[in-house]
Amino acid sequence: MDIENLEELAKELKNDENSTVIALFEEYAKTHNIKEEELEQILSKKHDCFKCESCHKFYCYDEYSFFDEKCIYCCDVDSEDEEEF
Numbered sequence: 224m225d226i227e228n229l230e231e232l233a234k235e236l237k238n239d240e241n242s243t244v245i246a247l248f249e250e251y252a253k254t255h256n257i258k259e260e261e262l263e264q265i266l267s268k269k270h271d272c273f274k275c276e277s278c279h280k281f282y283c284y285d286e287y288s289f290f291d292e293k294c295i296y297c298c299d300v301d302s303e304d305e306e307e308f
């Protein structure tokens with residue numbers, strides 16, 4: 224599949240059915256000669272697309288916690304673990 228611009232990339236990255244989002248992300252960075260950190264920043268600032276450092280998927284603002292640099296689902300899992308032990 225050809226990704227033409229960042230808007231399309233962001234849409235694909237947030238697609239739940241896409242299991243190769245990190246590969247897609249890295250590929251785009253490489254093809255367009257952008258550093259991965261830079262691409263991550265552009266996506267988060269302009270395209271409502273945030274990378275979870277825990278499960279390595281991409282989420283929109285509502286599903287992402289800036290404080291933890293994780294999606295809310297990973298945060299949920301973590302806090303449940305703490306309660307159990």
Ligand SMILES: [Zn+2]
Binds near residue numbers: 275278294
């Ligand atoms: Zn996550």
